[in-house]
Amino acid sequence: MLSKAKVKYIQTLGQKKFRDQEKLFIAEGPKLVKELLETNAVQVTQVYALKEWIIENGKLPGKTETIEITEADLERISQLTTPNKVIAIVRQFDTDNRLLTKGKITLALDTIQDPGNFGSIIRTADWFGVEQIVCSNDCADLYNPKVVQSTMGSIARVKVLYVDLKEWLTAQKDIRIYATVLEGQDITTMKKLHEGIIIIGNESKGISEEILKLANVKITIPKKGKAESLNAAVAVGVVLGWLV
Amino acid sequence: MLSKAKVKYIQTLGQKKFRDQEKLFIAEGPKLVKELLETNAVQVTQVYALKEWIIENGKLPGKTETIEITEADLERISQLTTPNKVIAIVRQFDTDNRLLTKGKITLALDTIQDPGNFGSIIRTADWFGVEQIVCSNDCADLYNPKVVQSTMGSIARVKVLYVDLKEWLTAQKDIRIYATVLEGQDITTMKKLHEGIIIIGNESKGISEEILKLANVKITIPKKGKAESLNAAVAVGVVLGWLV
CATH class of the missing domain: 3.40.1280.10 (SPOUT methyltransferase, trefoil knot domain)
Structure with missing residues (x-):
């Protein structure tokens, strides 16, 4: 079971102030998490997942840490009305504050x-x-x-x-x-x-x-x-x- | 102030079972309520509104009953996160269960x-x-x-x-x-x-x-x-x- 402190920490990422402080955000559900894991430019730091998701997805590449959680844990950390197997903690993207508009x-x-x-x-x-x-x-x-x-x-x-x-x-x-x-x-x-x-x-x-x-x-x-x-x-x- | 029973009644219209039983539904906010009031085919049975809305909109046409409520009343009967001046109780539409698709x-x-x-x-x-x-x-x-x-x-x-x-x-x-x-x-x-x-x-x-x-x-x-x-x-x- 996840510690109270851990649950609290993940929950606070629902708030902009804490997200920006930690430079992280949350993504939920197998489809979205899979897509983020497959995108090179995205750094998924941790994945909290039910056993069934972990079995399906095997070992994750690179530096992503996988934490197995129970349904009850998932309920506590999810922001969704219907939690869906997996939650990823993802690093916010670098922004260099410039965009080239020419030709685009x-x-x-x-x-x-x-x-x-x-x-x-x-x-x-x-x-x-x-x-x-x-x-x-x-x-x-x-x-x-x-x-x-x-x-x-x-x-x-x-x-x-x-x-x-x-x-x-x-x-x-x-x-x-x-x-x-x-x-x-x-x-x-x-x-x-x-x-x-x-x-x-x-x-x-x-x-x-x-x-x-x-x-x-x-x-x-x-x-x-x-x-x-x-x-x-x-x-x-x-x-x-x-x-x- | 609205009676407890009235508040409860309006709140239950948030649920399909009661809506269908009463053949009514709820619409909120000045823009939407105005549009429904102006549509001939729609029968607005009651309007619960703040004083300011009633002053702005004057006497309503036909059989629509206007009930002045307080901000606190509005909070209690609204389904919105940010209640907005007025709530209408509207009759569900008749459906004859047939559509002509030819030419459309x-x-x-x-x-x-x-x-x-x-x-x-x-x-x-x-x-x-x-x-x-x-x-x-x-x-x-x-x-x-x-x-x-x-x-x-x-x-x-x-x-x-x-x-x-x-x-x-x-x-x-x-x-x-x-x-x-x-x-x-x-x-x-x-x-x-x-x-x-x-x-x-x-x-x-x-x-x-x-x-x-x-x-x-x-x-x-x-x-x-x-x-x-x-x-x-x-x-x-x-x-x-x-x-x-």
């Missing part, structure tokens, strides 16, 4: 606060080959367990940078900035993009005025029915589906 | 179990003008508070029918059935659809084998990056963005 598609997120949406956006970017995302500092935390879970492993492949979005966009030269809004150019009439920054706005307020001013082109997903807006992650999917 | 686009959901995803799918359908959805009986409950919230009002406009999906699809004649899978025809090479049934599969398992057999055409969102799959609601967005 970059997503810019303005105040995406719902962890599930944020994770889904990262996963969607990964599907469409978009490798980098800049976020305003008030977006959800990348290492929030709900974000991590909803990226479904894409967290290991998409570079995410937190910035003062206004400042960052202002500093971008010689590159087009697209803003997804309710009344702009119909994306279905546009050519594929090979480079550019695409801004996605907050779930209920859209893109803030000071950010919107920095865009060169306003773009829109044509509406055929009556919904007032689309979910932010769905909007990212439709836009990338058309434009990349 | 119909979504068919196979075991979509996450309430947020399900709600987002309804909202996305509404954006793209898809007016009807059939669901396998093991999909999330339409009146689950999380589903209701994430439809953002589209619940009032999209017809949702629960069926034995295998039986229902088998009974469809003279209409094409499309299944979204990982290896099928690239949707970006297809013409717009004016009629057809589009099947979307479970978040982690995809479309079940017995359902997949009933499809005429397998379709795919081309992948350019490395994510294993897309979120179900995002997939609906991309597919409808291309095909309708």
Whole structure:
């Protein structure tokens, strides 16, 4: 059985303050943990797993420590409503605070606060080959367990940078900035993009005025029915589906 | 202050059994409640609201009863983490159990179990003008508070029918059935659809084998990056963005 201190320690990684202090985060469930273990760039420091998971997965490579736990232990350390066999403690990624935007598609997120949406956006970017995302500092935390879970492993492949979005966009030269809004150019009439920054706005307020001013082109997903807006992650999917 | 019995009654509407017994459901927040109040087809029986909401919205039309409540009352009856001014009790919709598929686009959901995803799918359908959805009986409950919230009002406009999906699809004649899978025809090479049934599969398992057999055409969102799959609601967005 895991010691009380150990359980407490893992539980505290649910909080941003402690995660950042320890430079770690938590990932749960066989699918996600497997994907992280298989990604070279990711350092999984410890895996807490039920016996059945350990038997299935054998000895783990490199420096990853495996700790066998009971169902009861798992219940205590899991952040999920339905704990699922295994929890990994993973090192946070190095960020060098710079992104090259030239020749690439970059997503810019303005105040995406719902962890599930944020994770889904990262996963969607990964599907469409978009490798980098800049976020305003008030977006959800990348290492929030709900974000991590909803990226479904894409967290290991998409570079995410937190910035003062206004400042960052202002500093971008010689590159087009697209803003997804309710009344702009119909994306279905546009050519594929090979480079550019695409801004996605907050779930209920859209893109803030000071950010919107920095865009060169306003773009829109044509509406055929009556919904007032689309979910932010769905909007990212439709836009990338058309434009990349 | 609301009576204990009243609070208890509203709280029980969080549970499917009681919702179905009373033929009611709950909707929360100014935006959603406003949209439901403005939709003719929807019957809002009662509105529990803070004084500020009542002043802003004035007398409600028709048979809707308005009950002024305190912040403390709201906390007690709300299903949200952050209660938001107003809660409406709404009559469940009549369903005549039949849908005409001829000349229309119909979504068919196979075991979509996450309430947020399900709600987002309804909202996305509404954006793209898809007016009807059939669901396998093991999909999330339409009146689950999380589903209701994430439809953002589209619940009032999209017809949702629960069926034995295998039986229902088998009974469809003279209409094409499309299944979204990982290896099928690239949707970006297809013409717009004016009629057809589009099947979307479970978040982690995809479309079940017995359902997949009933499809005429397998379709795919081309992948350019490395994510294993897309979120179900995002997939609906991309597919409808291309095909309708």
